Amino acid sequence: MSLATSGEVPYYAVIFTSLRREQDGDGYGDMAQRMEELARQQPGFLGVESVRDASGLGITVSYWQSLEAIADWKANAEHLVAQRLGREKWYASFALRVCRVEREMQYQPEG
Amino acid sequence: MSLATSGEVPYYAVIFTSLRREQDGDGYGDMAQRMEELARQQPGFLGVESVRDASGLGITVSYWQSLEAIADWKANAEHLVAQRLGREKWYASFALRVCRVEREMQYQPEG
Secondary structure, eight states: OOOOOOSSSSSEEEEEEEEEEEOOSSSSHHHHHHHHHHHHSTTTTTEEEEETTTTTTTEEEEESHHHHHHHHHTTTTHHHHHHIIIIIIIEEEEEEEEEEEEEEEEETTTO | OOOOOOOOSSSSEEEEEEOOSSSSSSSSSHHHHHHHHHHHSSTTTEEEEEOOTSSSEEEEEEEEEEEEEEEEHHHHHHHHHHHHHIIIEEEEEEEEEEEEEEEEEEEEEEO
């Protein structure tokens, strides 16, 4: 996982911040990986950045060309299953924010 | 650090994703803590969420009432020093995105 490159503004970001329940072996890791693979195949997907620390706090930001692309991803059948399991099983709490990216600055001197 | 509560949409988010250089004892931790304290004192500050993993990849999202509040924070004298040190010393790369938050959903069943 590294920094995402994205497109020209405006584009859209979904900021998903979450606190995991303390459980190992609950299938979360596999599902998270699968969801990232699936998202990358969606029309309008631009990139994703994701970090979780040892305390269970995580931030995932995905970038999209349009609100329609975000709505399509939200309605993806396999993703709907993951969303349900997230509420029932994996997350103690989360917040999801849909944003319009208005300015962007990248600093990658060694890139 | 936990999930931020914020205000009614629309408000603004600054998504700062960064990759740290591998260095200990370079003053980064102290400065990061000081910047968060300072940001919380800024007019228009709504909240912040920040995660960095063991690989050095970090995402910090701060939330603000207006673009003016973000501009004022960017121009804060002590923050300007930190921004310069970030480029010179602490970060291998970073991206900064200024966004307008258009929709928000919180899930905190135990909150």
